[in-house]
Amino acid sequence: MNYIQAQNLDLAYKEKTVVQNFDLNVNTGTIVGLIGPNGSGKTTILRALAGLLDPQRGDIQINAKNLRNISKRKRARTMGWVPQRETFAWSLKVEDIVSLGRAPHRGWLLPFSAYDYKIIKKALKSAELSNFSSRSIDELSGGEFQRVLIARALAQEPKILLLDEPTANLDIHHQIQVLDLVQELVKKEKMTAVIAIHDLGLAARYCDQLTLLNHGKIRATGTPEEVLTSTNLAAVFGVKAQLYRDPQGFWALSIKNGKKI
């Protein structure tokens, strides 16, 4: 049974179609990576999965239910959306931002319960933010800010994490830390993650399944080995690249300048 299922999706902003004929089938306990050049439609797909953009054509099923028929609040209890960046109107405290993740459970009016605070604390801890809880977000680095958004999503206790370039602003230590965290949650808590990710090496290493997009269309989908072929990479990115197992047995990518192809 596929937990997330999308068929024949067309996604558009106003008149401009950005994604065409998109299919996605994801089982619980898996991490799916959306890869492709800038502007290939990765973010748009995540927005549609989060329910922020209505598909022009096609349907998204979450646990065999049409996303359109799931209430906003139920949707927010099922899916945690982590945007790549978000402009805050003013600087809130880390703890206050993370606690907003409880709103789908507690509503917008009722005060938080002891259980809510427990989950908030756990989310802060998972994102290694326990010492930052009373900091103001304008005092944080890009990586810390990213972790705040992840912690907020975790406080939602979602079944699905939708992450838009979660590693884009992070140094290598925190890239690994964030992806390890996602991997741990997905495997241990039987969650599902869909990640838009630029770094193909990390994508190959952490994702169970990849979908390679080019100009809004699926070029290839499958395991990293099936998708990250030299032919596909040359065609989509214009680079000469080769997927191989590193000495520790992880997937890695060697890349050469594509001009000589």
Added chain:
Amino acid sequence: MNSEKLHYSLILLALVIILLAVALLSLGVGAVSLTPTETFAALVGNPIKASHRPIVWDFRLARVLLAMLCGASLSSAGVGFQGLFRNPLADPYIVGASGGAALGATLAAIYRNAAFSVPLGVGAFFGSLLAVIIVFLIAEVSNFGSIAGLLLAGAAMSSMLASLVSLLLLLSNEVLHGIFFWLMGGFSGRSWTHLTQALWIAPFGIGIIWIMSRALDALATGEESAQALGLDLRKARLIIVIGASLATASAVSVSGVIGFVGLIAPHLARKLVGATHARLLPIAMLLGGILLVFSDTLARTLMAPMEMPVGIFTALLGGPFFLYLLRSSGSKL
């Protein structure tokens, strides 16, 4: 109690004390000056001179309380509009709410007869609501940055509304000296009747902003984030506009157009206790109350026996403040 809560409680307490002190001072000044001791004695029903009691109770107290209430209302409206527009410059005056409320109240004042009349506050509410919704829609579709779009739409709307009010006053046959004076903004001659009138509306407006504080927090972290957290964006925005319009209407219908209180108070409050709305709102209300009672005291003493409209003072304070904020947000234009 952790240190953060203690910090907050201390600020709250300090502001309450300052508000009471300014109010006591304000009750003492006027044609007959009273010392704080005399004022306090008269206030608690044990006046040192018998004449002190009516001076405090009949002439001054209602006015001081009204200034407090209007300060709190305008600040709440400011908090609401700023959250709605995600913009620190969104004061009820700037976004056209005050102008809309003034037009609504003027219409209610002119077109009333024995058979049909609308309370000024109700007219003010609908005027404010309509004006803000129009400004919001224009600001949203404009291709300017959010700040520039809002300021231009608000300025255009405000001047149009002000012209409409002038036109109405010119066309109406009655001599509407009262309306004209009321529109200048101030608490001159305000009595317990006005206080009751404002009290009918203000708690609803302030209360709505208060219960929307978590939604306002979510909006501050981004509109898409708020939606992804399950917030019904349109519904939340509408409720916030209604709350902020009620708060604006309660102030404008009794004291006319007083600008910039809703700009200064929330900004200072954010500096004091941060931007989280449940903590911000009470502090902003207290600051707004202090600011208006203080300004009103100046307005009726500086050129005594002549009174100046309090709106002049808030504008003198608020204008430069607005420019300062505009400058510091310049990069976002």
